[in-house]
Amino acid sequence: MTTYIKSVIAAGLAVFLLSGCSSGSTATGLGLSIGGTWKGTLTAAKGFKGTFTLQLAQSAAGAEDPFAAATLTGVINTDKPCIGSGSMAEGTLSGNDVIMAFATKAELQMVGKAKTNYMSGSWVIAESEEVVEVTDEEGNITTSTTSSGGCGISGGSWTASR
Numbered sequence: 818m819t820t821y822i823k824s825v826i827a828a829g830l831a832v833f834l835l836s837g838c839s840s841g842s843t844a845t846g847l848g849l850s851i852g853g854t855w856k857g858t859l860t861a862a863k864g865f866k867g868t869f870t871l872q873l874a875q876s877a878a879g880a881e882d883p884f885a886a887a888t889l890t891g892v893i894n895t896d897k898p899c900i901g902s903g904s905m906a907e908g909t910l911s912g913n914d915v916i917m918a919f920a921t922k923a924e925l926q927m928v929g930k931a932k933t934n935y936m937s938g939s940w941v942i943a944e945s946e947e948v949v950e951v952t953d954e955e956g957n958i959t960t961s962t963t964s965s966g967g968c969g970i971s972g973g974s975w976t977a978s979r
Contacts, residue, residue, distance in 0.1 A: 848887065849913055851875060851931050853979055859895070859940055861973025867897040871977060875910060886911035893919050899968035900925055900942065918943075923968060927975055934979050941972035 855871040873891040889908030895901065901922030908917040915936060919925040929938015952958050 849910065849931060849933065851889075851910060851915065851933075851936070855936065855977040855979045857936070857975055857977030859897070859900075859973060859975050861970045863970060865968070865970050865973065867895055867900065869893055869895040869975075869977075873905075873908075889915070889917060891917075893921065893925065895921070895925075897968065899923055929975065935977070937976045938974070939972060940975045942968060942970075 852873050852875040855873065857869050857871060859865075859867040859869060871891060871893050873889055875887045875889055877885065877887055887910040889905060889910055891905045891908065893902060893905070899922070903919050903921035903925075906918045906920045909915070910931060913931050915927075915929055915931045915938070917927045919927075924943035925940060926943060927938060927940045929936055
């Protein structure tokens with residue numbers, strides 16, 4: 818009887834080990850998952866501080882390679898009118914490196930490191946100029962340009978958590 822039990826256990830163990838090595842299996846669920854709602858802060862020199870809410874969705878870029886970079890999509894809402902809100906123009910997660918570019922008023926770009934419930938990094942506003950035309954009482958037109966979306970700064974650091 819003891820030999821029978823040992824052989825059943827050995828056979829069960831062999832089936833368990835070999836089933837994980839079959840050529841038809843694919844690994845799923847590997848890598849960092851950062852999809853969901855994030856709340857964060859943008860900070861910069863001159864006392865600039867803003868808050869944002871980020872809604873992210875993540876999809877695998879390469880179904881055959883579970884360690885391939887993930888594609889990110891989503892939207893960001895900031896409390897800074899000079900940056901605004903908008904959808905993600907481009908986003909990737911490779912390992913724990915995150916890169917996000919948003920089609921906001923000031924074209925916000927964010928890079929950093931991600932963990933399960935915390936992200937941090939640096940942000941910049943893409944160089945953009947807004948031409949403003951003002952007509953005075955005599956009909957004279959004056960033009961002026963503002964760069965960096967009118968924020969008066971070009972970037973800083975950011976943190977986010979969920």
